[in-house]
Amino acid sequence: MDANAVCILARNKDTTTRFRVSPDGLAALNDHLIASGPTAMRDQGTAARFGMSGGGGIAEGYVMAGDAQALAEAFGMVRDPEGNAIIHEVNLAEPFAEGKAPVAAIAVDLMGSLATRERSAGQRIINELLHV
Template sequence: MRDETTADTFGMSGGGGIAEGYVMAGDAAALANAFGLVEDPDGNAIIHEVELAEPFTEGRAPVAAVAVDLMGSLATRERSAGRRVIDELLHV
């Protein structure tokens, strides 16, 4: 949510202390090695592996992907924001 446009879309702001991003399938291990990351369920970095490059051609995650990720959050605020945006996208 550090991107102003994304934050506005979801009615949220950054600063949660968690970094989250997307890489192509098979690239997560190389990224983890490059940055010295280790698997930790309580960690503050989340890497999603995706198999379709087309939605990410502009170097950013599609709004729908962010919304789906938020819908899986344990936090009510994030989950609600994701659900709201998905509903808006489906009813445009």
């Protein structure tokens, strides 16, 4: 098994919705998400593990199923397939109980990025996890 196979198997791990939010709303939204993708790189340990730096201009993270709409209303977000806020809704809280996304989830989310560097970092981490 390789990283691409893991991504295929993980394709139903969440329901992902992209929104457009104002720059002020973006900063506040991050406080309500369990960071993933490039947003998770704001944590120095995570950034070091992935060999990346903190991402700006985007909010990406996890919430429990049903919470995305409430956040959209609270922050005046509108659905936008190219939006700057990516919300992953999950039904299973246990992997996120410590308030952090699992490394594998962050890696899979990065593999869905259009940015080559992010995709490569996610793929590298998944392959490392598979071959530990």
